Amino acid sequence: MTAVVRRKPTVNAQKVAEKAGVSRSAVSRTFTDGASVSPETRDKVLRAAAALGYHVNHLARGLIRNESGIVCLIASGIGTPLQAAMLDGLTLALQDAGRIAMVLNCAGDPVSVEHALRMTLNYRAEASVILSGSPPASIVTTCLDNGQRLVLLNRSEQIEGVGTVSIDNEGAARDAAAMLARAGCRRIAVVSSTAGTASLVAREEAFIREATKLGLETLPHRAGPTSYASGAASARALLAGADRPDAAFCVTDLLALGFMDAARHDLGLRIPEAFSVVGFDDIEQAGWASYELTTFRQPVSELVSCIMGQIGSSTEGVGPVPSRLVKAEPIWRRSVRVSPALKDA
Amino acid sequence: MTAVVRRKPTVNAQKVAEKAGVSRSAVSRTFTDGASVSPETRDKVLRAAAALGYHVNHLARGLIRNESGIVCLIASGIGTPLQAAMLDGLTLALQDAGRIAMVLNCAGDPVSVEHALRMTLNYRAEASVILSGSPPASIVTTCLDNGQRLVLLNRSEQIEGVGTVSIDNEGAARDAAAMLARAGCRRIAVVSSTAGTASLVAREEAFIREATKLGLETLPHRAGPTSYASGAASARALLAGADRPDAAFCVTDLLALGFMDAARHDLGLRIPEAFSVVGFDDIEQAGWASYELTTFRQPVSELVSCIMGQIGSSTEGVGPVPSRLVKAEPIWRRSVRVSPALKDA
């Protein structure tokens, strides 16, 4: 006598119709925007639905309308301040737009991104936002063929039909180089990570190019993943010898904060008097009083609204969505020493 | 001549069956675990599916199986380090268990939690995890009636059929009081927030009760929401007068870090020599060299596996899931001065 799996009697539109004494169509129309129902039947239906605890089945609705209402967010390192802020903003914006967010936590490598996009297709998501990692080309075309919108964040490649929102890494990195040159720095550590993410590499290379052009010496260094610990390790490695650099450009605020802490507490350096640090992202912690990090802001809310624009209202066709380039404004705080020249002025 | 909305020809099991020269059932069985298909047809199907870019429609599958594979995570303040860490762990664990996470970003008030749970029912989620906020009782029973599993985090109320995972706030708060008493502190600021969250109130009250029992004086203070800024504001308010406290118990690490920064940089206090601070949560930043905050750890991975246990394998019935109480271990760092008594030993 095996235990019989007794499926709970689910409450569907049919039940509501019977209780309200109307047809099932009337129930459906009551919960469909812009459908034609008389106020009385509408009332009867709503009352019956509330009594039974009826909730429209979005799986079935998505099946017939071919609009699931689901938008997938594909990211890695969700626990990180910047990614968490992006997720916060995106989930909220999606809800305001009547969609719902599915979060796929991937490792960042192409295989896991492809896996995530497959899941995306399984759930017939209307759009997917890839916040980190880079998808193989084949799965991208499959997504587009299935009518899914795709938005990539901080990818340099332009793909036909794929929306792109990018930070102006090059411009900001050039500004950073100029900023440190004006402060009178000469030997500059360039602290990056071994992750090899496109935008991080872009920042590093653009900075080195501009700094070299300005006659500055650069010392690239990568201690590990993009983290506080890696920043601290870089500081200990770079500041140990006799001929130290006199400034550091860190491609990420997390790296910068770790770098600052190690420089101050392990090596006794005074920032900004004896050493200048510039970061990137403007995460919340960069503004904390222990750091007061001068950095470049990733304008989260602007990025979010750009992404929402790319996702669009799902009505228009495959119009070639213009890719957006967002400026990263410098945020002046107190981790860069004031230039002697400016002091005189 | 209006633009005809031409629905893209979707690729479904029927198309795959035709291309592979088999029946649609064979396609379905190929993608169903434990179904009976011969290796040859299976191969033909897989080849045809790959060629067409077929992906099983989980909406339809969920409709017929009554198992959507969706688990909803309801939270507010996703950008916060602790919540972000929880989301990171939960999304990963869910994916490993073959489910997928939907994230509902709510404001925390009962109305928005109810709204989120309604959405949960619309998508026929198998389970919902409420990470913050407190749902009205009526919607809870509706969820249970619809066969949805429900897990509450840090709720004191026991509801029949609802899983609960809680941190031992009281025990940890008592430990904190004893810790500060042993360090020789006498007047202790209790820094909390105006949020009124159950677990924060529990920490505050348990601490005050135990501290009073130990003969310590307590000065409760709430400057605003649970944030770095509120912690800093509390420090400025509490440390301005002449008869300062000599220690602070902050019900959250974010509050503690803000408190420390304001105490040090605005008021010139030395921590831990002249002032001791204890926090709660052990967010990543608490371990940074600028803070070295002594605190109590919310064991994220343990909480995650407890929650996963409550969600269960969805096979068994409404068995009364035992509620779990997780200990918050003290993490000794350097924000509490070493007791003169211990120094002698």
Added chain:
DNA sequence: TATCGATCTGCACAGCTGTGCAAAGATGAA
């Protein structure tokens, strides 16, 4: 009153899949 128009309602089909049941095919044994 008869006709027209507007508004609402119900029928029936489509959308995609999983699975029980019966039939067919394959395999082994007598």
Added chain:
DNA sequence: TTCATCTTTGCACAGCTGTGCAGATCGATA
């Protein structure tokens, strides 16, 4: 060869909803 057993396959139904189309109801106007 004949029978029995096991595996595989196809049919057809269920699961829940949105919507086009035709019919019904109602009010208003000539």
